[in-house]
Amino acid sequence: MKLRAVILATMVGAISLPVFAAPAATVNGHAIENSQVQEIMDMSPDLAKQPNAREQVVQNLINMEVLSQYADQHGLAQTPAVEERLSLAKRQILADAAVDSYIKAHPITDAAAQDAYNKFVAAMGKKEYEVRHILVKTKAEADQILAKLKAGQKFSTLAEKYSIDKGSAAHGGELGWIVPGMVVPPFAQAVETAPIDKPVGPIQTQFGYHIIEVQATRPVTPPSFASMKQRIKAQLQQQEAAKFVSDLRSKANINITK
Numbered sequence: 001m002k003l004r005a006v007i008l009a010t011m012v013g014a015i016s017l018p019v020f021a022a023p024a025a026t027v028n029g030h031a032i033e034n035s036q037v038q039e040i041m042d043m044s045p046d047l048a049k050q051p052n053a054r055e056q057v058v059q060n061l062i063n064m065e066v067l068s069q070y071a072d073q074h075g076l077a078q079t080p081a082v083e084e085r086l087s088l089a090k091r092q093i094l095a096d097a098a099v100d101s102y103i104k105a106h107p108i109t110d111a112a113a114q115d116a117y118n119k120f121v122a123a124m125g126k127k128e129y130e131v132r133h134i135l136v137k138t139k140a141e142a143d144q145i146l147a148k149l150k151a152g153q154k155f156s157t158l159a160e161k162y163s164i165d166k167g168s169a170a171h172g173g174e175l176g177w178i179v180p181g182m183v184v185p186p187f188a189q190a191v192e193t194a195p196i197d198k199p200v201g202p203i204q205t206q207f208g209y210h211i212i213e214v215q216a217t218r219p220v221t222p223p224s225f226a227s228m229k230q231r232i233k234a235q236l237q238q239q240e241a242a243k244f245v246s247d248l249r250s251k252a253n254i255n256i257t258k
Contacts, residue, residue, distance in 0.1 A: 024058050027065040036061060102244045108233045114225060116232050121222045123181030128220040129191050132173035134158055134211040135165040142202035142209040149199050155213055164208065173213075179220055187212070 023031035040057050041048045050056070076082050132155060136142050145158055156172025163169035180188035187210060190203045194214040201211040 025062055027062055028069060030065060030069065032058065032061045032065060099241050099244065103237050103241060106240055108236045108240070110229075112236060113229055113232045116236060117225045117228060120181075120228075120232075124179045124220055124222055125181065125192075126220060127192075127217050128177045128179045129214050130177050130216040130218075131175045131191055132156075132159065132213050132215065133165070133168065133175060134163045134173050135168075135208050136162055136211075137164060137208050139202050139204070139209050142211055145211055146199060146201060149211070155199065177218075 022034075024034045024037045025032045037054060037057050040061075041053065047053050047056070071077060071082070077086070134142075134145055134155070136145065141162070145162055148158055149155060159169050159173030163173055165173075168175055178191070180192055183191070184205050184207075186203055186205050190200055190210070190212050191214055194200045194212060196214055196216065199211050199213045202209040203212055204210075
């Protein structure tokens with residue numbers, strides 16, 4: 001009886017194994033593994049949400065395989081151009097693997113994320129400001145525009161005509177609601193001290209000379225730590241990865257041919 005049970009168990013294993021190990025597809029005997037399909041799905045979360053996403057991925061991999069087989073059959077892998085592209089692709093894959101490995105070995109802790117969040121909240125301050133501005137290249141231009149404003153000309157009209165910040169100029173100089181931590185220090189200081197509905201300036205920054213008008217203020221409520229936690233961790237991971245690359249470069253013997 002024991003022998004029969006062992007034989008049956010072996011037969012069940014022999015029958016079941018190919019079902020679980022079966023590839024997603026085969027092309028001329030070459031397997032497209034389920035792990036490859038899953039890898040692409042994991043790399044493309046938006047794609048994974050689409051109906052029939054897995055089928056799309058499988059069909060794309062089949063297209064890639066038939067083309068790859070054609071390229072092999074015609075010796076395309078040995079051409080200089082393709083060899084160069086393969087070399088670059090390998091370098092990119094290895095670089096991505098190095099960063100992934102480093103990030104996995106140096107995870108961002110909740111404490112680090114909380115500390116970054118606290119600094120973000122502190123930078124926001126307690127108020128936000130509805131602001132518009134006119135940006136010009138020289139102080140002389142800014143002084144002339146201020147004189148026009150004092151003479152009664154409309155801020156929006158002058159912004160549309162003179163501001164070199166074309167994004168806001170198209171909307172009469174409107175920047176919307178901002179917090180001081182979002183902008184460069186001289187601009188932030190001017191915003192925080194400006195009276196309501198009275199243009200101030202010229203304020204010099206690295207972008208040029210600004211005439212600023214604060215139209216309103218309101219208390220600012222920062223988003224919760226829970227709502228920002230994952231985004232903060234992702235940003236900190238990017239910073240860690242950049243530092244990792246910078247450290248490797250500092251230790252490498254790099255010669256750039258000019």
